[in-house]
Amino acid sequence: MDAINPATGEQIESYDEHTPEEVETVLSQAEAAFERWRTRPRRERETLLKSAGAVLRENARDYAQTMTREMGKPLAQAEAEVEKCAWACDHYAEHASAYLQPESHPSPPGTTVKTVYEPLGPVLAVMPWNFPFWQVFRFAAPSLTAGNVGLLKHASNVPGCALAIEEVFREAGYPEGVFQSLLVSSDRVADVLADDRLVAATLTGSDRAGRAIASTAGEHLKKTVLELGGSDPFVVLEDADVEAAATTGAWARNQNGGQSCIAAKRFIVVDAVYDAFVDRLLAAVDSLAVGDPMDPDTDVGPQARPDLVEALHEQVQASVDAGATVATGGEPLDRDGAYYPPTVLTDVPEGCPVDTEEVFGPVAPVYRVPDETAAVQKANDTQFGLGASLWTADLERGDRLAGDLEAGCVHVNELVKSDPRIPFGGIKRSGYGRELGEDGIKEFVNRKTVWLASEPDTGTPAVE
Numbered sequence: 001m002d003a004i005n006p007a008t009g010e011q012i013e014s015y016d017e018h019t020p021e022e023v024e025t026v027l028s029q030a031e032a033a034f035e036r037w038r039t040r041p042r043r044e045r046e047t048l049l050k051s052a053g054a055v056l057r058e059n060a061r062d063y064a065q066t067m068t069r070e071m072g073k074p075l076a077q078a079e080a081e082v083e084k085c086a087w088a089c090d091h092y093a094e095h096a097s098a099y100l101q102p103e104s105h106p107s108p109p110g111t112t113v114k115t116v117y118e119p120l121g122p123v124l125a126v127m128p129w130n131f132p133f134w135q136v137f138r139f140a141a142p143s144l145t146a147g148n149v150g151l152l153k154h155a156s157n158v159p160g161c162a163l164a165i166e167e168v169f170r171e172a173g174y175p176e177g178v179f180q181s182l183l184v185s186s187d188r189v190a191d192v193l194a195d196d197r198l199v200a201a202t203l204t205g206s207d208r209a210g211r212a213i214a215s216t217a218g219e220h221l222k223k224t225v226l227e228l229g230g231s232d233p234f235v236v237l238e239d240a241d242v243e244a245a246a247t248t249g250a251w252a253r254n255q256n257g258g259q260s261c262i263a264a265k266r267f268i269v270v271d272a273v274y275d276a277f278v279d280r281l282l283a284a285v286d287s288l289a290v291g292d293p294m295d296p297d298t299d300v301g302p303q304a305r306p307d308l309v310e311a312l313h314e315q316v317q318a319s320v321d322a323g324a325t326v327a328t329g330g331e332p333l334d335r336d337g338a339y340y341p342p343t344v345l346t347d348v349p350e351g352c353p354v355d356t357e358e359v360f361g362p363v364a365p366v367y368r369v370p371d372e373t374a375a376v377q378k379a380n381d382t383q384f385g386l387g388a389s390l391w392t393a394d395l396e397r398g399d400r401l402a403g404d405l406e407a408g409c410v411h412v413n414e415l416v417k418s419d420p421r422i423p424f425g426g427i428k429r430s431g432y433g434r435e436l437g438e439d440g441i442k443e444f445v446n447r448k449t450v451w452l453a454s455e456p457d458t459g460t461p462a463v464e
């Protein structure tokens with residue numbers, strides 16, 4: 001596996017894939033580790049997680065540089081990502097026990113009935129390169145603390161990140177085998193997942209990869225959580241603060257080089273404020289500094305790989321051929337590295353690629369709609385359902401319209417974001433299951449019901 005710096009095209013390092021024998025060792029270590037880890041008092045697991053957070057903070061600059069070198073994220077954004085991972089560690093270190101507290105249920109006289117939350121076993125985590133630390137920690141922090149062990153199959157372009165994350169847990173004092181990275185290509189994932197020692201899988205990635213994981217897991221009846229792509233609407237109504245919406249919108253589309261599942265991907269603006277919004281959006285987009293991701297002044301770095309620039313540009317070209325107008329950007333930058341400029345497209349026709357597909361780069365299609373009803377209709381006119389951002393001065397209106405938007409989350413007057421305290425996930429082709437918050441830690445647990453009867457049962461008939 002070659003790690004290539006997308007800002008320069010230079011090879012950083014080459015890593016050998018794990019051989020089948022090495023994969024076998026990883027799996028048997030995971031199995032053995034789980035037997036010891038599951039019985040460790042949860043308090044100890046929380047303390048270790050707190051230490052993982054401390055390790056992240058101590059080495060934040062190093063980890064951020066590894067991310068930036070491998071996938072091109074501007075360094076300041078990479079440092080913020082490390083801090084967010086540490087926050088997730090702090091959060092579950094403090095709240096895991098409360099989230100997993102046994103729950104009592106109403107029950108017949110003389111009985112006590114409760115649900116207890118027990119770990120499942122080794123879980124496979126297949127992760128993408130776009131937030132190469134955060135995606136892993138938002139799975140690992142809760143799941144390991146619940147008592148599972150984790151195997152990470154990271155994206156093939158970020159092997160250095162995969163190994164650095166393994167090192168975080170080692171340095172924090174986690175026992176061997178509790179968190180391991182598997183350096184394997186995606187065509188070997190099905191065989192790994194089929195192994196009886198793995199009990200479940202989580203995937204963050206494209207819907208194509210989601211289908212592959214879900215079908216293998218289905219064949220072997222294993223639980224999955226899928227966090228897939230999105231085409232989030234960013235809806236601006238006539239009573240919105242247009243200046244704030246445009247400034248935030250430019251950022252919501254372009255942070256992380258536009259390569260975020262919850263980036264604003266379709267701007268839907270009512271006619272009354274359309275011209276004012278587009279003017280301000282263009283000003284905000286044109287003010288973004290594109291350049292070397294190691295430079296602290298850079299807002300937008302390169303795309304993560306040259307082939308992604310090609311695919312993105314094909315989507316733009318086909319949309320322009322179908323009738324869209326390039327308001328700014330629209331051509332790969334003529335410089336070394338995988339650079340695509342922040343781009344705004346107007347007059348976007350229905351059915352063109354930027355309208356119907358996920359656009360995973362700094363390209364903002366803007367739509368003019370007559371009113372609120374048309375805005376909601378356009379917002380929902382997508383196969384995806386991850387997040388949505390809605391701008392209005394009237395919070396009651398925002399709350400009402402949030403009910404009409406088909407998405408896993410709706411943010412009114414702010415960009416879509418995740419937070420360790422709040423459940424996160426999608427509907428439709430954006431996947432299923434939830435990460436983060438209490439829901440996140442309860443995805444990979446056995447919700448075991450325990451009945452305690454004070455008097456022995458003498459054979460009361462029961463249905464099922």
Ligand code: NAP
Pocket residue numbers: 126127128129130131135153154155156157184185186187189190204205206207208209210212213226227228229230260261262358360386426430431
């Ligand atoms: P991707 O191509 O689907 O890859 C994601 C991971 O899946 C990688 O580890 C990849 O390994 C693996 N993979 C790919 N095809 C597979 C297959 N057939 N079987 C098993 N594993 C497979 O996605 P990406 O380009 O890295 O990431 C971008 C996508 O992720 C976007 O669609 C984005 O919206 C989505 N995403 C979603 C969320 C969310 O929370 N919902 C968050 C971030 C990103 P290789 O690298 O070896 O191919």
